[in-house]
Amino acid sequence: MATTNPSVGDANQRALGAFIRSRRERTSPAAVGLPEHGQRRTPGLRREEVAALSGVSLTWFTWLEQGRDINVSAQVLAALSRTLRLSDPERAHLYRLAGELPPAGDLMPGCPQPGQHVLDVVEALNPCPAFVLDRHWDIVGWNWAEAALLTDFAALPPDRRNMLWLIFCWPPAHELFVEWEQQATPVLAQFRMAADEHPTDPRFAEIITELAGTAPDFATWWERHDVAGYQPVRKEFEHPRVGRLALRQSKLIVADTPELQVVVRLPADDLTKAKLTTLADD
Structure with missing residues (x-):
């Protein structure tokens, strides 16, 4: 007899149901203001209690836990998060299992700074x-090689230590970044995707407003609404001291702080490798 493999959607629904049940069983009645006395066949809250506290029917909530193919709105997810007293990471996981973006203002009040273990790696x-980027593309950590490649970040005001500002508003950018437009447009598309996922984030609004008012290329391209995910890329720089550098760029997400990314530029050829050593000796 032929069988069919379960779809990705089915798997997500089952994972969502299992996650909700696990958190229901970990939530004590006292945590939500209910008495703990009486017979309880399972630990934690009963299904009917979660349903009532979250404003949904018992039948619907049962189907949700069973992993049935039902739609879950952002409003219901918010209600379940409150009822089950989910932590911020748990709430973000719940939303993503349901195919929704976590609410930016609620889940991410501010960007964390890199720990010393991250700075040591850099x-x-x-x-x-x-260097280390936060979700706003602010540069929050760097090594001396990155400073030698671009600029002394410590000498810049904190709000200018931003990759978008450096590309679009920093005067040396057009000479330093070889084929500037080809480097700038994909970066902007990636930034656009991040900004659109956090429409109420004031730092994104600040960056967009400033760049739109001071960088003509930014204002024009921003209106295209181009978006893109990150891909490892080769970038070339025309450095004022050592000349042409070819670098392979990759991003690594920090496991214990996923809002931070370590960006690494590796030499693409032996000549660039030698020139990086020369920069180190200067």
């Missing part, structure tokens, strides 16, 4: 340039 990558 420093150990010398003489290869490396």
